Amino acid sequence: MQLFSLRPPQGCALAGALQPIGANSIWSVNQSADLLYDRLLQAGLSMDFVAPVSELERFIQGWDFDLDDPLTLARFLLGNPASVEEAKLRLEECRAWRPQVDLPRLMQRWGYWTTAEKPPPHWVWQPQTPRAAAVAPYFFGRCCPELRTQSGGPVLVLRLGAFDLEGALRENLVEELMEPWIFMVEQTFQLCREVAFEKKRLVKLACIVDIEGVSFTWLQHLSVLQQFAKAINRHYPEMAQTLTVIRAPHIFTWLWEVAAPLLLEEMTLKKVAILGHDFREGLAAHAGVAAAELPSFLGGGGEEVPRPELVPPGVGARLPSRLHYETTGAPANSPEPKDPKASKQTCRPLSQRLLLFTCWPCR
Numbered sequence: 001m002q003l004f005s006l007r008p009p010q011g012c013a014l015a016g017a018l019q020p021i022g023a024n025s026i027w028s029v030n031q032s033a034d035l036l037y038d039r040l041l042q043a044g045l046s047m048d049f050v051a052p053v054s055e056l057e058r059f060i061q062g063w064d065f066d067l068d069d070p071l072t073l074a075r076f077l078l079g080n081p082a083s084v085e086e087a088k089l090r091l092e093e094c095r096a097w098r099p100q101v102d103l104p105r106l107m108q109r110w111g112y113w114t115t116a117e118k119p120p121p122h123w124v125w126q127p128q129t130p131r132a133a134a135v136a137p138y139f140f141g142r143c144c145p146e147l148r149t150q151s152g153g154p155v156l157v158l159r160l161g162a163f164d165l166e167g168a169l170r171e172n173l174v175e176e177l178m179e180p181w182i183f184m185v186e187q188t189f190q191l192c193r194e195v196a197f198e199k200k201r202l203v204k205l206a207c208i209v210d211i212e213g214v215s216f217t218w219l220q221h222l223s224v225l226q227q228f229a230k231a232i233n234r235h236y237p238e239m240a241q242t243l244t245v246i247r248a249p250h251i252f253t254w255l256w257e258v259a260a261p262l263l264l265e266e267m268t269l270k271k272v273a274i275l276g277h278d279f280r281e282g283l284a285a286h287a288g289v290a291a292a293e294l295p296s297f298l299g300g301g302g303e304e305v306p307r308p309e310l311v312p313p314g315v316g317a318r319l320p321s322r323l324h325y326e327t328t329g330a331p332a333n334s335p336e337p338k339d340p341k342a343s344k345q346t347c348r349p350l351s352q353r354l355l356l357f358t359c360w361p362c363r
Contacts, residue, residue, distance in 0.1 A: 043070040044200035048081045059088055065095050071196045075238035094235045103186060110183035120194040123187040130320035132180075137309040138164065138173060139180040143188040144295065147302050149206045150288035153241055154191045156184070156205055157295055157305045161213035161247070165221055167311025174224055176319070181228060189236050204241035206287040210298070212247035212277075242287045243272045246279040246298075 040050045056073045067073070076087040076094075107113075107123060109132050115121040122145050127133040140163035147155040168174050188205050196203040218225070232239070245252070256274060273286040280291040280299070294300030297307065 040070050042200070044196070044202070045070055045074060049074050049077065052077055052081045052084045052087070055084055056087055056091065060091060060095075063095060065091075066098075067094065067193075069193070069197065071202055072193055074202065078237055090234060090237060097235050101182065103182065106179055106182055107186060110180055111187065120191070120198060122191050122194065123183070125183070125187065127180075129323055131176075131322055134315075134319050135173065135176045136180060137306075138168060138311050139177055140308045141181070141184055142303075142305045143184050143191065144303050144305070145191060147289070147293055147295075149241070151203070151241070152195055152199060153203050153205050153288075154188055154195070155287075155289055156188050156207045156240075158207065158209045159297075159305060159307055160209050161211040162307050164308065164311045165218065165224065169221065169224065170313070171311050171316030173311060173316055174227070176316075178228075185232060185236060185239075189239055192239060202238070205239060206289055207240050207243045208283065208287065208289065208294075208298075209243065209245045210247050211245055211252060212249075214249070214252065216251075240271060244279075244283055244287045245272065245274045246283060247277050248274050 036054055037050050040053055041047070045053055053070050053073050056076065057068075057070070060068055060073075073087075073091075076090045077083050078086070109129050110127055111123050111125045112128070113121065114124050124145075125142060127136045140160055141156065141158040144155045144157055147157075149155060168177060192203050192205055245256075248256075253274065273282065275282040275286075280294075283289055283294075284291060290300075291298075292300055293302045295302050295305045297304065
């Protein structure tokens with residue numbers, strides 16, 4: 001099995017921006033002030049972000065770090081050009097986290113990188129190992145690459161109310177479900193970066209959270225939800241434009257007042273809207289997502305997001321074992337991840353390893 005690099009292949013939209021910064025590169029900070037400012041302005045930065053992003057470029061120079069393009073570095077400033085020192089801390093944490101989670105190998109377990117489908121190039125969800133395929137039916141979300149907001153951002157859909165949280169806890173599947181969660185968030189983040197590079201401006205996602213079916217029992221497991229929320233707040237900065245909760249029962253307003261401060265940071269809370277079952281107009285106004293393009297379970301004609309299945313007793317003990325090369329490296333003669341829609345993939349070998357974590361896609 002050939003593994004994927006998280007840097008896009010040559011020829012795709014981000015290929016030039018995401019290569020390591022070299023002394024002679026247009027991305028190098030060893031340039032005159034005028035050239036440096038022109039370069040960063042042309043990359044899509046506003047004037048007040050040019051100087052702080054330039055400082056961040058100097059800070060990461062020499063790192064083996066794949067989030068080194070100007071627009072992505074600007075995300076670490078969290079919309080505040082004065083927060084350079086905080087951005088440096090977040091960059092160091094992200095740099096340490098990504099090589100420890102084994103993210104490149106995780107990504108190739110849960111999908112494949114394609115340039116053969118509708119642009120821009122992106123990761124495609126399709127479990128590649130028996131263990132991933134066995135866990136996938138119980139996962140509760142998808143990135144919808146072809147569904148876009150009015151501003152061009154990708155859309156993340158979570159069927160959180162249908163997630164069998166108690167079953168996952170009973171069968172010790174929470175840690176297993178972290179893997180597709182990480183894949184989905186990284187998949188969406190990379191798509192945001194691709195579109196941002198193409199449009200030369202910061203592009204963020206819209207997250208739609210369907211909570212039909214959520215109950216009071218979830219309050220007993222807030223610590224588990226905090227695990228999912230924890231890491232994204234640090235490692236995926238300025239990723240979401242909006243978080244829209246739909247099909248919320250009346251009781252959810254009270255549940256939200258209790259749970260939200262434990263799950264989300266203040267900056268994220270400002271991006272949230274809570275809607276009931278008559279959500280279409282409100283969703284279009286808040287997230288910029290047209291009702292006709294929503295997944296079919298929400299009454300649209302878009303790509304379906306499957307309902308997570310109930311977790312049957314005993315399934316945790318019956319999961320297939322991890323393949324040897326999933327943790328020790330792919331053998332030379334192992335097959336490539338399967339792409340059923342393309343006869344040829346563009347992929348590159350992995351060079352990094354990455355730390356099992358949890359996240360919440362709205363920062």
